[in-house]
Amino acid sequence: GVFLPISDTQQTSISAKHHNVFDSSEFEYAVTAGKSGTRPTENWLSLPESGYFYARKEWGNSDSTFVSFIAAYNDNYHKHSDDLSLFIRHNGRDLISESGPFGYNYQEPLTKYGFSQFGHNNIIVNGVSVPRTDKSADSVWMNAAIESGGELSVTAGTGRLKGVHHQRTVTIGKQFERVEVFDVLQSLEANKYECLW
Numbered sequence: 001g002v003f004l005p006i007s008d009t010q011q012t013s014i015s016a017k018h019h020n021v022f023d024s025s026e027f028e029y030a031v032t033a034g035k036s037g038t039r040p041t042e043n044w045l046s047l048p049e050s051g052y053f054y055a056r057k058e059w060g061n062s063d064s065t066f067v068s069f070i071a072a073y074n075d076n077y078h079k080h081s082d083d084l085s086l087f088i089r090h091n092g093r094d095l096i097s098e099s100g101p102f103g104y105n106y107q108e109p110l111t112k113y114g115f116s117q118f119g120h121n122n123i124i125v126n127g128v129s130v131p132r133t134d135k136s137a138d139s140v141w142m143n144a145a146i147e148s149g150g151e152l153s154v155t156a157g158t159g160r161l162k163g164v165h166h167q168r169t170v171t172i173g174k175q176f177e178r179v180e181v182f183d184v185l186q187s188l189e190a191n192k193y194e195c196l197w
Contacts, residue, residue, distance in 0.1 A: 001033045004068055006087055006098060034060025044152055046145035050074055053145055053154045057176040063092035065176040069168075071142040071156030076133040082120040083130070083140050083158040084168045088179055096121055096197055117196075122168075123183060124194045125161045136160045150174035163187050 002011040014031040028037030044055035051072030057065040068087040073079065088096040099119030103111050113119050116129035139159030146153050151174060157167040164187040171180040185193060 001031050001062065004087065006068060006070065006082070006085070029059065033062045044145065044147075046154060048142045048144045051140065051142045051156065053142065053156075053170070055145075055152055055172055055176075065090045067170070067172055067176075067179055069142075069154055069156065069170045071140055071158065073137040073140040073160075079133050080115050080120065081117045081130050081132055082122065083160055084122045084156055084166060085120040086168075086170060086181065087121070121197055122195070123161065123164075123166050123185065124196065125164050125191050127192065127194070128162070130160045130162070134160065163189055164191060 002013055004011075025038035026040040029039055030037075039059050043058065044053070046053050051070060051074070053067075053069040055067045066087075066089040070082055070085045070087075073083065082098065085098060086096055087094070087098060098121060099114040103114075105111055106115070115132050117124050118129055136159060140157070142156035143154065152172040153169060155167060155169040157165065159165050164185055167184040167186075169182045169184075171182070172178075173180070183195070185191075
């Protein structure tokens with residue numbers, strides 16, 4: 001019933017009239033947490049062209065396990081340094097989240113942090129965040145998710161890290177009993193890598 005707290009999106013109710021952008025009973029079911037509408041038939045959505053992957057264990061339960069994986073660089077407007085960022089909610093608690101919204105005054109240190117890689121769940125190279133925006137949008141990609149044997153797997157990558165190519169694969173086990181993250185980093189130089197969760 002609320003927006004996901006990714007990038008600078010605040011967790012406000014989706015059920016308000018101006019948020020009902022989809023005229024479908026499945027959307028109504030999602031925003032009312034199962035109180036009305038039709039239960040969606042799919043529990044996951046793969047949008048590789050725009051760089052988004054979402055999966056949830058079940059519908060109609062606001063505390064259901066939920067995974068969001070982002071490899072999106074579609075525009076410079078409100079862009080965060082969140083390439084290959086991961087968000088996991090389980091039993092109503094954010095297990096892996098990101099910094100959330102901190103305003104738009106980029107002179108404020110907390111705002112700079114919120115837009116940087118340090119405020120998201122990704123790899124930082126040599127202690128320096130990639131810039132919020134640059135001319136490397138075409139180096140960020142995501143493959144379509146694959147479902148096999150009850151497991152979901154999706155791979156994405158970014159070439160925005162200085163001198164490093166980063167590829168991340170997220171695999172969700174049957175019934176969401178585990179979420180596995182596998183990172184591959186390729187570089188011709190020695191670097192210091194940090195993964196902040």
